Amino acid sequence: MNNYAEILNKCSRCGGCQAHCPLYTETGREPFVARGKIELLENLQSGNLEWNDTLAEIFSTCLLCGSCTENCPNGVRTDKLIMSARKELVDARGLPIIKKNIFHHFLKYNGRLNKAGQLLAIYQKSGLQKLLRTSGILKVFPMDLAKIESILPEISGKSFRNNLPISRGISHPKxxxxxxxxxxxxxxxxxxxxxxxxxxxxxxxxxxxxxxxxxxxxxxxxxxxxxxxxxxxxxxxxxxxxxxxxxxxxxxxxxxxxxxxxxxxxxxxxxxxxxxxxxxxxxxxxxLDIRINPENELGIKVTYHDPCHLKRTPGGKTSPRELLKRLSPSYEFVEMDMADRCCGSAGSFNLTHYVLSQKVAQHKINAILDSNAKIVASACPSCIMQLQHSLKNNNSDIQVKHTVELVAQCLNS
Ligand code: SF4
Ligand code: SF4
Incomplete structure (x- = not known):
């Protein structure tokens, strides 16, 4: 076991993190909040507990959203504790078989990832996806495969990096x-x-x-x-x-x-x-301090979702909003409630914990709907996929775009 003592000792067990943890809000279960995990880690460290399936599940159930740390009076870095615990778990018990295959046989190899992207695009465009969805066959698989499969956005099938446009060339770049x-x-x-x-x-x-x-x-x-x-x-x-x-x-x-x-x-x-x-x-x-000056006075309402991983970096909250404000009068920026609350995506959390992830997302979707925006912008492709899927689940036609897609559109106007 790694030496977590320094971080663990900072926790005063005040329970303040409960009010800020999106997973505790949904489950009301202490093992899912920072304090509960800290308690378990102390028991692991002292030898009172050993890694087992239940503990593996508890430590995989965290969004790493950082909300607990942000609101902790003692600055306990729960995200770091959980990352260390997950490493200990892998050292002790190995990776789950699916992750092991993906990480060891795909993630390191661009060629294989590109091929997987092409196959997924064929699966979607050939009609096979539609056939499998309507046949109901996906429902007979474990892990709720039908729901997991439904998160897949439309895959392009063509690697961007392998299909770069020819640049006009800039003689004196800034x-x-x-x-x-x-x-x-x-x-x-x-x-x-x-x-x-x-x-x-x-x-x-x-x-x-x-x-x-x-x-x-x-x-x-x-x-x-x-x-x-x-x-x-x-x-x-x-x-x-x-x-x-x-x-x-x-x-x-x-x-x-x-x-x-x-x-x-x-x-x-x-x-x-x-x-x-x-x-x-x-x-x-x-x-760059770009000036966009769109000509079309469309006034389309656009709101913004803060990715957890961006909002705490310098300018991470202000820059995307300022960028959207510079798209006026084509777009009118409107702030939504709880814009910086986690959307529940958290990398692959929405695949491994689909139902819980969608419960977390629903708060965000309600805030988006209340904002009356026609478009939600964000700056994290993973959040964008989650919001697209959850809005679709809510029968909403609100579009989700990366901020730069809107900026590029305005360059045409
Ligand atoms: S992690 Fe922070 S907020 Fe949570 S119980 Fe410990 S000291 Fe309190
Ligand atoms: S990182 Fe987020 S999900 Fe994980 S314990 Fe902290 S608040 Fe809860």
């Missing part, structure tokens, strides 16, 4: 950036990537898209630090030594994972890259 695309933009929604290229080119920023692999968050959050380290080292190798001013990202989860690289892997190269990392919203607002 800035030069390297773009880390993340897996979802690369394989699911390349429109986000094309939007970023279009916006940056229109603002005289030269963009390069270096070779790269998954940021590692699925493996790291599951306790598989070996795979996480492999992926981090690959990315650090590809981005070190580039002659660029910034490394831009469109995914809040990728950015937060990169920001953890130096701490997770004690790498000097990783530490050297940190000052260059920037979320695309912040880059456009604080660094």
């Amino acid at each position: 800035l030069k950036v390297a773009y880390f695309t993340g897996c979802v933009t690369n394989l699911v929604n390349p429109q986000v990537g094309y939007s970023i290229l279009k916006i940056l080119e229109a603002n005289d920023v030269e963009v390069i898209v270096p070779e790269q692999v998954c940021c590692g968050i699925p493996a790291i959050a599951s306790g598989d630090l070996k795979t996480g380290r492999f992926l981090a080292e690959e990315n650090i190798k590809h981005f070190t030594g580039l002659s660029v001013d910034y490394i831009v990202m469109d995914c809040a989860s990728c950015l937060s994972t990169w920001l953890e690289y130096p701490e997770l892997f004690s790498s000097d190269e990783a530490a050297g890259l940190m000052p260059k990392l920037v979320d695309i919203n912040r880059f456009l607002v604080e660094i």
